[in-house]
Amino acid sequence: MxxxxxxxxxxxxxxxxxxxxxxxxxxxxxxxxxxxxxxxxxxxxxxxxxxxxxxxxxxxxxxxxxVDAGAMSTAELVDHIVSRFHRPLPDELTRLLGLAVKVRQVHGPKAGERLQALVEFLADLHRELLRHMRDEESVVFPALLGGYPQAVGAKLGALTDEHTDLATRLERLRGLTDRFTPPAAACTTWRVLYDGLAQLDADLRLHVHLENNVLFARVAR
Ligand SMILES: [Fe+2]
Ligand SMILES: [Fe+2]
Known part of the structure; x- marks a missing residue:
């Protein structure tokens, strides 16, 4: 059984x-x-x-x-989220945006508007996620670590809504990239870009899972 x-x-x-x-x-x-x-x-x-x-x-x-996130203390969990997900994200988003710009420059005319849409999507995601993580690191995480979560209740709600918005964005990303499947004739850069985007998608889902369902859920209890 x-x-x-x-x-x-x-x-x-x-x-x-x-x-x-x-x-x-x-x-x-x-x-x-x-x-x-x-x-x-x-x-x-x-x-x-x-x-x-x-x-x-x-x-x-x-x-x-x-990792066994459920067994971590709040301090360990925050440390894990920041070091595993927050720290590498700005550089990774910059790298992916650079690859997308390069692929658009070379293949844009043939690939139509999708590559342009992907570049705009990544630039927007980069901006939003940086702001979102700044709110977490400067306002919410310190309150959770300091033991005064009630002071940031509204912010927690806003961040949770942004996680839901992020899930919608990730669905759009899957649509824009045919679920990270490059065209048969795609060049190496295009393939590297889509591999990176698939990893980004997986990391963001795990990241949100740990925040919504473990870290923020502790406050709700
Ligand atoms: Fe986060
Ligand atoms: Fe978050």
């Missing part, structure tokens, strides 16, 4: 079994902003066989980067 209870919320399963988050990402099961749904319901809605999903989670091998 599978030890994972499919009546538990998707986010709780992703937290308890780090490999589950990878399975949910592969299968497009939302565990960050829509993570409060029971797994069985999320599977039904997405047309997944729940037993197959449970078997896939059980078969998932642990990875070096897996």
């Amino acid at each position: 599978n030890p994972i209870d499919s009546s538990h919320p998707v986010a709780r399963i992703a937290l308890r079994y780090p490999g589950a988050a990878r399975v949910f990402m592969r299968r497009d099961i939302d565990f960050c902003c829509g993570g409060s749904r029971p797994l069985v319901q999320a599977c039904e809605a997405g047309g997944h066989d729940v037993d197959a999903v449970l078997a896939e989670i059980a078969a998932e091998r642990p990875q070096d980067a897996d």
Whole structure:
């Protein structure tokens, strides 16, 4: 019998079994902003066989980067979020934007408006995420670490709304890139760009999951 209870919320399963988050990402099961749904319901809605999903989670091998976020103290969790997700993000967004500009310059005329839309999307995402992380690091995280979360209740709500907005943006990114699938004749730069965007998508989903479902959820309790 599978030890994972499919009546538990998707986010709780992703937290308890780090490999589950990878399975949910592969299968497009939302565990960050829509993570409060029971797994069985999320599977039904997405047309997944729940037993197959449970078997896939059980078969998932642990990875070096897996962490038990639920067991971390708030200070450890904030430190993990900042060092693993916040610190590398500005440089990575700059790198991806540079690649997108280069691909647009070379292939723009043939690829139509999509590459232009991708460049604008990344420039906008870069701006928004930098501001979002600044709010977290300068206002919200210090309040959580200092033990006065009630002082930043409104800000927490706003950041959670921005996470939902980010999920919508990531869906748009998937649309703009055919789910990170470059055209058959794409050059190496185009392929490197799409690989980087797929990794960005995965990292942002994990990042939001840890904030919404672990860090901010502690305050809600
Ligand atoms: Fe963050
Ligand atoms: Fe955030």
